[in-house]
Amino acid sequence: MPQSTSGTGRNATSVASPLPSMPATGARSWRDYALLFALACCWSSTYPLAKLALDTIPPITFISARSLIAAAFLFAILSMRGIKLPTDLKAWKLFATQQLINSTFPFLVITWSQQYVPASNTVVLASTTPIFAFLITSLITRHEPATLLKLAGAILGLAGTVVIVGLDALHGFGGQIIAEIAILLATISFACATIFGLRLSGYDPMVVAAGSLLFGGLILLPPSLIIDQPWTLHPTPTAIVATVVMGIVSSALGLMLFYVCLGRLGTLTTNAQGYLRIPIGVGLSVLLLGESVPSNLALGLVLVMAGVAAMTVPAERLKWR
Numbered sequence: 001m002p003q004s005t006s007g008t009g010r011n012a013t014s015v016a017s018p019l020p021s022m023p024a025t026g027a028r029s030w031r032d033y034a035l036l037f038a039l040a041c042c043w044s045s046t047y048p049l050a051k052l053a054l055d056t057i058p059p060i061t062f063i064s065a066r067s068l069i070a071a072a073f074l075f076a077i078l079s080m081r082g083i084k085l086p087t088d089l090k091a092w093k094l095f096a097t098q099q100l101i102n103s104t105f106p107f108l109v110i111t112w113s114q115q116y117v118p119a120s121n122t123v124v125l126a127s128t129t130p131i132f133a134f135l136i137t138s139l140i141t142r143h144e145p146a147t148l149l150k151l152a153g154a155i156l157g158l159a160g161t162v163v164i165v166g167l168d169a170l171h172g173f174g175g176q177i178i179a180e181i182a183i184l185l186a187t188i189s190f191a192c193a194t195i196f197g198l199r200l201s202g203y204d205p206m207v208v209a210a211g212s213l214l215f216g217g218l219i220l221l222p223p224s225l226i227i228d229q230p231w232t233l234h235p236t237p238t239a240i241v242a243t244v245v246m247g248i249v250s251s252a253l254g255l256m257l258f259y260v261c262l263g264r265l266g267t268l269t270t271n272a273q274g275y276l277r278i279p280i281g282v283g284l285s286v287l288l289l290g291e292s293v294p295s296n297l298a299l300g301l302v303l304v305m306a307g308v309a310a311m312t313v314p315a316e317r318l319k320w321r
Helices: 030-044 046-053 059-081 089-113 119-126 129-141 148-165 167-172 177-200 205-228 237-265 267-271 273-289 297-312
Strands: 004-006 009-011
Touching: 030 046, 030 237, 030 267, 030 273, 046 237, 046 273, 059 089, 059 205, 059 237, 089 119, 089 177, 089 205, 119 148, 119 177, 129 148, 129 177, 129 267, 129 273, 148 273, 148 297, 177 237, 177 267, 205 237, 237 267, 267 273, 267 297, 273 297
Parallel strands: none
Antiparallel strands: 004 009
């Protein structure tokens, strides 16, 4: 990625370009899809690790702590690489906006909603992000080809998610309509973030991740101190380890891979990792939490993989009009 040089170290203050009209063009290699799979693995750890941490650490403090841990981890790596963070206001406005719509707002909304909506319903609702990304791309931004094959992939992936979490999950919809609408708003926010994130393609992905996470952690620090009073908490060693691991793996590495995938694969293909996270997350929950294997896992996995394949294999001829 383009970077200017200044002083003794490289400077990551290249000017962010407008939203690219055709991101991630050119031939894709197996490395691109390996990055997508790695991103899905990083973000799949969110559910089991959060479940281990939230028993003794309140949500606001947990999100702030993991963001600051992740930022510190990335800052240390940037320092070793000799890369400086941008100092211009424009860059930090972009970082702040991206963090608000990609993490701070949706995470807080989903955390609140989970008090009223069962976990299975939350998984299904949160899995609508690729569909919203498709609609926004095809009807509004049109910054990359939105093909019928990608739409079919998004629908197949959602169907596979429903099968994995259980068809009974559909019976509970509508019982807590306000909380369910809130989750959908959070997923729309995630979809917008994958599109807005293309504006940051002129920066090193690690710089974007570090700056965004620093902002996200700091903005939640005051309410954490006022509401949760962290010095009065008694987190278990398991919760502390889970918070640190989630900060480094899910937040730091995951967010960095997210921006790499956006630049190499584009919005719609990057969103396909949302479906890959479902079977991976189930597997991690079975290993880490001892949860049972869903009875329809095999069928759901077939649908999910078919959906992911449809969303990731280039199909330029079938454009959505």
